[in-house]
Amino acid sequence: MDQDSAKQTKTRGSPALSGGHESCNTPVQEVTVGKRKSRTDDEGANREKKRRLDIKDTELEVCQEVTVAEFEAKYQQQYMLGAGGCGSVFAGFRRKDYHPVAIKHIPKDQVYCKHQDDTGREISIEVAVMMRLQEEKSGSVGASAPISLLDWYDLGQELILVLERPVPAVDLYEYILANKGPLPEEEAKIILRQLVKAAVHLQDNEIFHRDIKVENILIETGSDVPRVRLIDFGLSCFTKQETLKGVFYGTRWHAPPEWRRSRQYSAGPTTVWQMGVVLFQTLHPGEPFKTSSFLKNLLPISETLSEKCQDFMRVCLTQDPKERPSLKQIRLHPWLN
Known part of the structure; x- marks a missing residue:
């Protein structure tokens, strides 16, 4: 999968990552032995359709819609970069400065591994790992080999990660x-x-x-x-x-x-x-x-x-x-x- 990544946190604050344990709920004997590539730019950009959240709780639904609106106000999603066993990745940019980003959509049923932080909250291991790496970085985004996490959103039915996208x-x-x-x-x-x-x-x-x-x-x-x-x-x-x-x-x-x-x-x-x-x-x-x-x-x-x-x-x-x-x-x- 042609994916990229980025730095920082989410809207609800950073969990403490000094402790906790891994919790992998779904055994995955094989997640992608190859790659599924998206269409080329010449075939047209793959734009994500808005997803309707099937949530009965009205207050939660309003909260989710606000979070989606917040994401869309901050980032512009463009064409698909690739897809695999752990979600789909799209090219995009940050609206305020046109900084290139990769936007990874992960359905909640494809979040195979989770991490329990010191508060007892379970979050995606991908988020937890990238936040730990970010905490110990001495330089700016792009200063180390692992791609940086820039932002993340928990939308109930899916997780959205906004990641650094090196170009070219x-x-x-x-x-x-x-x-x-x-x-x-x-x-x-x-x-x-x-x-x-x-x-x-x-x-x-x-x-x-x-x-x-x-x-x-x-x-x-x-x-x-x-x-x-x-x-x-x-x-x-x-x-x-x-x-x-x-x-x-x-x-x-x-x-x-x-x-x-x-x-x-x-x-x-x-x-x-x-x-x-x-x-x-x-x-x-x-x-x-x-x-x-x-x-x-x-x-x-x-x-x-x-x-x-x-x-x-x-x-x-x-x-x-x-x-x-x-x-x-x-x-x-x-x-x-």
């Missing part, structure tokens, strides 16, 4: 397609170096993205060096890197071997596996990566790559999670340095 930018999936072949190894190294740094940053904040893949990595293309931005935290959670998880959230094709064997996985080793998957797809475009195919040696690592690059990929894709290096260890790998 394209997701890594499209970036690779535009290259019409594997990226040059040196360019892949630039991307992976930034991606590993971003993953370490999330780990330091006890955040597990759970679905890092080429479709969820945005590449800013406005300079000579591509810049990595991480998007779509809808399946993420707060966790210690070694805590075992018993329900898999993310892209089934990319599930680590330990999930296939024991139906358990943890944040640190899984994220390292995902670094290997992203690098593999960056340098071996064409057939989609599937863990099952890789384990059967049906997806060999290209011998045309440098020895250091091949070694980096192999260690990330080590089958045994206990033998797989940590994020901080792969950050020191000779190929990246």
Whole structure:
């Protein structure tokens, strides 16, 4: 999904995020193994139709309508950027200064993971994670790899997130397609170096993205060096890197071997596996990566790559999670340095 993100809060104030626990109510064995793209601009902009809220309480209905009006007064929604298992994303802009934004609509029944803050209120984990990241940012919007949350609205039947939208930018999936072949190894190294740094940053904040893949990595293309931005935290959670998880959230094709064997996985080793998957797809475009195919040696690592690059990929894709290096260890790998 070609999504973007942004900074700040919602109309009712920010929950305290220092504590709380993850509450994932709906198991999702696979949320988007690919992408569903929207129509192109030439086919016309996809404008959202106003949604009628089926609410019996009159006072609540008035409150919801005021919130919708507040959103529409502040932002102009334009064409669809993409859609997937966790909602639809539209391009847009902030009316007061024409600042580009991405507007993500998430039906409440597609808010798979929630977080309970210190007040006991349940909010979307995507909002909670992005607000925690925003709290610890020292710079302005766009200063770190994760896309920033600018605003959010709980409309009862759906959640609307207003996110930073870097321009120009394209997701890594499209970036690779535009290259019409594997990226040059040196360019892949630039991307992976930034991606590993971003993953370490999330780990330091006890955040597990759970679905890092080429479709969820945005590449800013406005300079000579591509810049990595991480998007779509809808399946993420707060966790210690070694805590075992018993329900898999993310892209089934990319599930680590330990999930296939024991139906358990943890944040640190899984994220390292995902670094290997992203690098593999960056340098071996064409057939989609599937863990099952890789384990059967049906997806060999290209011998045309440098020895250091091949070694980096192999260690990330080590089958045994206990033998797989940590994020901080792969950050020191000779190929990246």
